[in-house]
Amino acid sequence: MINKIMRNKIKNNNRNIFLDLDETLIDTSERHYQVYCDIINILNLKDPLNKDEFWKFKRNGIKTNELINETNHQIKKEFSKLWIENIEEKEYLLYDRPFCETFELLSKLSKERLILVTMRNNRKHLIWELKNLGLYEYFESILNCSPLKNETKKIPILEYIQEKKLYLDKNSIIIGDSEIDILTGRKLDMTVIAVSYGMRTRKMLSNMNPDYCLNNINQLLETINGI
Numbered sequence: 648m649i650n651k652i653m654r655n656k657i658k659n660n661n662r663n664i665f666l667d668l669d670e671t672l673i674d675t676s677e678r679h680y681q682v683y684c685d686i687i688n689i690l691n692l693k694d695p696l697n698k699d700e701f702w703k704f705k706r707n708g709i710k711t712n713e714l715i716n717e718t719n720h721q722i723k724k725e726f727s728k729l730w731i732e733n734i735e736e737k738e739y740l741l742y743d744r745p746f747c748e749t750f751e752l753l754s755k756l757s758k759e760r761l762i763l764v765t766m767r768n769n770r771k772h773l774i775w776e777l778k779n780l781g782l783y784e785y786f787e788s789i790l791n792c793s794p795l796k797n798e799t800k801k802i803p804i805l806e807y808i809q810e811k812k813l814y815l816d817k818n819s820i821i822i823g824d825s826e827i828d829i830l831t832g833r834k835l836d837m838t839v840i841a842v843s844y845g846m847r848t849r850k851m852l853s854n855m856n857p858d859y860c861l862n863n864i865n866q867l868l869e870t871i872n873g874i
Contacts, residue, residue, distance in 0.1 A: 661760040663813060664871070665804060665837070666786075667823030668765040670845025672749045673780065676702050678742040679734070683711065686729045692717055706848050735769040740776045748864045753785040755868055760787050764804055766827070767791045804831060820874060822867065829855045838874055840867070 669675045680698045687695045694716045696704070704714055712727045733739060753761065763786045767773045770791050777783040790807055808815060821832040824845025829852065832839035841857035843849035844864065853860050859870050 661758060663762065663815060663819040664756065664759050665762050665764050665819075665821040667821075667825070667828055668763055668767075669743075670824045671822060671842055672745060672753075672782070674744050674746060675742075677744075678739045679705065679711075681742055682730060682733050682739055683714070685733070686726055687715065689729060690715075690717075690722060690726060692722075706846060706851075708847065708851060731768075735767060735772050737772060737775065740772060740779075743776065743780070745780055745782065746864050750781070752864065752868055753782070756871065757785070761785055762788045762790060762804075762807065764790045764792075764821075764823075766793070768793050804835065808835070818874070820871060824852075826851070826855060829857050832857070840870060842867070 666672060676698070680701050683701060684695060692715055696714060701714060705711070711730055712723045715723065715726055717723060717726075763777075765773065768791075773791055774783065774789070777786075777789065783789075788807060790804065804821075807813075813819075815835050815837055817836065817838050819835075819837045820840060821828055821835075821837045822840045822842065823829070824842045825847055829839050829841055838859075839857040840859045840861065841847075841852040841855075842861050842864065843852055844862060849860060849862065861867060861870060
């Protein structure tokens with residue numbers, strides 16, 4: 648009984664670390680580019696970008712439907728529709744790969760309370776991918792929310808802390824690669840770690856004044872341990 652009490656006490660003292668998935672723990676660049684190329688072919692559009700050009704624009708905050716060489720509003724609308732329908736399909740999720748350092752990072756953080764928060768619509772396919780990549784077991788909870796309905800904050804975090812009756816402060820951490828991660832962390836008074844190797848450039852993220860802005864995943868563990 649004493650051991651059980653001590654284990655519960657240790658768990659309750661763990662920090663809450665909210666981790667983004669795409670471009671924070673896994674490389675999704677090939678998936679995004681393949682969906683883009685396939686839609687370009689479906690719509691018979693001309694002059695597609697190469698992958699480096701495509702990703703450079705994405706990292707600078709340009710919306711995907713603005714990356715096609717087309718001014719017709721209806722075609723852009725159709726592109727957006729096809730993007731939403733395909734971006735989380737399993738055939739494209741197979742292009743995703745964990746960064747080389749991801750498993751070591753999660754293993755060394757295993758004593759913390761790790762909560763995955765990701766902007767995904769399809770929860771069934773999300774869970775399938777996490778299990779397929781060997782990432783599922785690392786997280787106490789997995790929260791997902793639609794990018795179409797949560798443009799300024801990750802709503803599931805708010806619901807989660809209310810359900811678990813968690814107290815968040817600067818000892819709680821949110822890690823991600825986008826504006827919404829920083830905005831959410833600021834709203835909840837958490838320590839915000841932005842990573843600039845993902846969906847946004849260092850300049851864009853730094854302009855939003857996160858507590859830390861890291862250039863590579865190798866810096867994460869040292870930074871977390873120093874908080």
